[in-house]
Amino acid sequence: MNPKKHLGTAQRRALLATPAGWLACGFGSGLTPVAQGTFGSLAALLPWLLLRELPLLAYLLVLLIGFAVGVWACDVAGRALGVDDHRSLVWDEFIGQWIALLPLLVPALLPASGFRWWMIFAGFVLFRLFDVWKPWPIRWMDRHLKGGMGVMVDDVVAGIFAALALAAGLHGLG
Template identity: 35%
Template structure:
């Protein structure tokens, strides 16, 4: 396997026979949590920006090489979306003090990101359908990650109000 394919499949997780996007997102979650815990949110944010930019260029090169757009085994976009959702939920979670808020932020950020990534409402779907190349592959997941993070934060804050 080439380094390019290793990157685009997020260390091979996109090669899963079923639900490669979900497997890629699930693999990105503990990776993101480890970076948050050991290096901080700033490091995860910078990594997310770098991977997004590199992903746009690498997807363009890969699509030119294979002649196919948005192949299911390309899941680096899911990693970026998952990390964005995680960062937004995490930044809300650290302001809360109820039990299990940390675990709930992980669960909600994953579930909400997958919801928006699969459902693709509004602008997310428009970008996915109409934008070609690396921008189309990466940016719909960037928006799905932001939407997932915001939904996760709303749920976490709602629980805080109830408790």
């Protein structure tokens, strides 16, 4: 059995027994048997609906704190599992997804017609695309950075790429 793919009952318990593990596995969304990153990204949309009401500076502060806490939580959880970047660790998807949706919070980036719900779907798809495809430098980071920082950074960059693509697409509509 590949330890990067499947969690045993003891590993699941170990993850859910600590605040670090609970956060790192995206409040349980990373414990699905398949497509953990996709389920983590989907789960990230729920708190985003509340976070989007924050002033932009507060939103950016949440991202910064979420990243820092994620480095710690994913490092602790990865050591507990014995795998640096286990598929069940999806807090990085939360932060990456929230970064990808950042253009939706900047009125100047929205088309004249304003915010539309399909834009969330577009941001979700773009983030998943960059997270799975891993163009340079994302692939390099994924392979060379270890521990909690390694778990988090490649998804932050995937989120930035997705945000830029989303902003460009929205600009094209405007």
